[in-house]
Amino acid sequence: MTFTAIYINGDSGWIIGYVEEFPAIVVQGKTIEQAQERVRTAAQLLLEENREMARERIDRPVLLRETFAIEG
Numbered sequence: 001m002t003f004t005a006i007y008i009n010g011d012s013g014w015i016i017g018y019v020e021e022f023p024a025i026v027v028q029g030k031t032i033e034q035a036q037e038r039v040r041t042a043a044q045l046l047l048e049e050n051r052e053m054a055r056e057r058i059d060r061p062v063l064l065r066e067t068f069a070i071e072g
Contacts, residue, residue: 005039007032019043 003021010016010028017035019025025042029035 003043005036007035022046 003019005017005019007015007017014028014030015032015035017027017029017039019039019042022043025039025046027035027038027042029038
């Protein structure tokens, strides 16, 4: 999977990072490297949590589980 992270200069010297595909992810770091690490960690945690919530919601046998890619 690939995602697009955007980094901008914030207030007081902080770097703000966000992910275009995940509006819920907005992080800050004192350095670009720290912001990059926090973006990646947040995206990983969000994906894991979404998968877990989806599995808990299913109350019937799974008919099909597939992976897919979206271009764009």
